[in-house]
Amino acid sequence: MPSRPDAPARGAVLPFDPAARPAQLERIAPGPVLERWEAVDRSHHAPRIVAVPDAAGEGWAGAALVTARPQAAYAKIVDAVGDVPAAVEAVLDHARARGLAQVKWEGWTAGDADAAALGFTPMEAPRGTADGAGGPPAGYVRWLDGEGTAEPPYRRQSTNFTCGAVAALVAQVQAGAVPRDSLDRTAELTLWRGATNFPACEPVGLGVAVRRTWPASPVTVFLDTDRPVLLDTYTEAEQEWRAVLQQASRTDAARAAVPIDPHRLTLPAIRDAVDRGDRVLLLLSLAAMLGFDVPHWVLCHGAVPGALVIEDPWTNDTTGDTWVDAHLLPVPDAALDAMAAVERGGHRGAVVIGAPETAGE
Missing domain, CATH: 3.40.630.30 (Gcn5-related N-acetyltransferase (GNAT))
Structure with missing residues (x-):
């Protein structure tokens, strides 16, 4: 802004x-x-x-x-x-x-x-x-400028590593794919179990898990590298087996007809997606916003002049950060663009979820 x-x-x-x-x-x-x-x-x-x-x-x-x-x-x-x-x-x-x-x-x-x-x-x-x-x-x-954007439910992740699962669940509740009452810890951990690269959820695995859980919801994964991601903090031995699992996720994506777009998803493209009713799971670094340089999934679900509106499933109580901060959170386009570059390579990962398809479509 x-x-x-x-x-x-x-x-x-x-x-x-x-x-x-x-x-x-x-x-x-x-x-x-x-x-x-x-x-x-x-x-x-x-x-x-x-x-x-x-x-x-x-x-x-x-x-x-x-x-x-x-x-x-x-x-x-x-x-x-x-x-x-x-x-x-x-x-x-x-x-x-x-x-x-x-x-x-x-x-x-x-x-x-x-x-x-x-x-x-x-x-x-x-x-x-x-x-x-x-x-x-x-x-x-x-x-302060118009009516804002539609409000999804808010849930704080119950572990340090289930942000991707919570972001996906909130997206699907807002889309009407699942009822609000289903937004609980069992659903959170179950979806994480199907998507995890231990313990994080990498983009392809998360996209495949969303598609398997909700077959009627179109899913596209955006990842601007063909290398394994979210592995910078591990030793070479720990990276090796997680890389094998990420390659398996790509095989699973092909079988499940989940496209993987190798282009970098731009902020104008994210705006276009939310404007047409899609929901975007976006991988960020929390360094600028919360002081932790760790990869983290948020949900982009709305747009207002100058900013995209996200749901962040993480809050940091020790700084006075509460669900009121993390819910319906507007982030300026330029700031979000800078945050959505993770690890040393500055890669961008996203999962775009379309509205559920009905029979006959």
């Missing part, structure tokens, strides 16, 4: 430093709220206080703690205190000035009526009791 001055039309924006609380903040923020703000190290998410001065100009009438993942096109309100409507309006001004696509609001202290009065829509809570553990009980979103 375009970079604009870090200042809203009203209020003030300043860095949030837990070691140096402003006196104005202590006068309006309840103790439990401040404790929550300071319970984790939010520095990776560039925490800011957006404050609205009081009538006398000597203190703050309202304030909000605002954070966001790097390289993303949104701002997240953790809490708003004092004059909440004024603080939230100042955050909206701040986001518009920066050209962001949306503002989200964690539901720690905000309720449905509070959010609706300020133009926010409730987001669907995570699927499964463990998915929202440690996160807010509710979350809200306000798109």
